Amino acid sequence: MTVALITGVTGQDGSYLAERLVAEGVTVHGMVRPGDESAVPTGVHPHAGDLGDREGLRRLVLDLAPTELYHLAGISSVAQSWQEPELTALLSGVAVTTLLDAAWQVQQAHGVTVRLVQASSAEIFGDAATAPQDERTPIAPVNPYGAAKAYAQHMVGIYRDRGLHASAGILFNHESPRRPPTFVTRKITQRAAQIARDGDGMLTLGNLDVRRDWGWAPDYVDALIRLARHEEPIDAVVATGQTHTVRDFAVTALRHAGVTDPESRLATDPAFVRPADAGLMVGDATRARSVLGWTPTRDFTAVVAAMVDHDLELLG
Structure with a gap:
């Protein structure tokens, strides 16, 4: 049975993702801010939590033992990251390491594959010298949001090398x-x-x-699901081009x-x-299209x- 945990379940991407997974018959748990439990999509089991509470975050993952973990929560915009750079580093960077390590512990304890997908961002590339950007583009952020996402991106690769099915969807702008x-x-x-x-x-x-590069949010959620279900963990740019x-x-x-x-x-x-x-x-989404079968x-x-x-x- 597939058990999924979504952080940021009440956000734009989280709500679309939750609806998709619930429709598939997946048991879906969603982490929300305290007081927002009633805002979760229908069929989702809410769990109040704080990305800044590392021990609480770890406990949630260990208790639920999800087979799919989608990390979408964090500081949500570049503008906000300039206003709160330290908080951005904590919530959009350090918290990812906590989730990765907790997922790895679940995998070790239960002997099952835990598939973690990090919602990364094109902001990790900063003011890239070349266009379009793909998975080989150097990571060189120019704002606090991009820097936090870049740290998380590196940690996904480190835990993937450790044996966790950790993937990152490098999402370009997507709206709804x-x-x-x-x-x-x-x-x-x-x-x-x-x-x-x-x-x-x-x-x-x-x-x-x-x-x-603006796309349609439900399409980008589809890419995240494809990353989780892909046989091998990979990073993939998700964009329209x-x-x-x-x-x-x-x-x-x-x-x-x-x-x-x-x-x-x-x-x-x-x-x-x-x-x-x-x-x-x-973005150049060739890998997402050819390997994952994704298309906007x-x-x-x-x-x-x-x-x-x-x-x-x-x-x-």
Whole structure:
């Protein structure tokens, strides 16, 4: 019987992942912040916990003895990591080592394979000298979020060499209507819907020329499951291979919402520009496609449209 533990189960990726696994008949446990137990998806067994509580985290894994462990929790954005760099190192870096070691202990104690998947990030590559980026691209982060994820990435490799089925999905940007409003993409779609409803207003952002490789979140969750179930543990870039600027995202959202002359609705504010931002981030998902059989199901326009439609519906 497959028993899965998901950290970050109430987040965008965690909720989609939990729904998939529950539908498969997997026994799913989810770690949540204390007080958020009622927010877990239907069919998930909630467990209150804190990534900063290393002993509590270890106990949870040892008690549940999961056969699949998906680690999605941690500081959720680059912007937040600049505000809380030390906390980012602890929750998105050190906590991964605790989970890896606990999973290895379960494997040693029970004699069963424990498959751990770390949700890594394209931010580990920083301002890469070459594009697109793949699994061989040098790890050189330029922000606290990327640095914490880079540490975790190295630890996954170390425990894989030790004999744990540890894999990392190096996820490029992926979105959905479940993306929190703290992310620029959801900020864009919410504001686009509001401008369309009111017939007036501006969408104010930071650097409009930053390019990103944006995909559909449920597709990236599918890749994580494929990594867990693959015969051999591997790391794999998960990306669309297509890039668009923040300006493209905003114009596409405004246009889909029905706003005429969307370019005239854009404004910039230096306060929204990050201290350091990675350059051209675009992924080469050849390994995910050829080895895992993964392929994206929605293109950029469809992703933006789904988010805008959701926010228009919320506004009535």
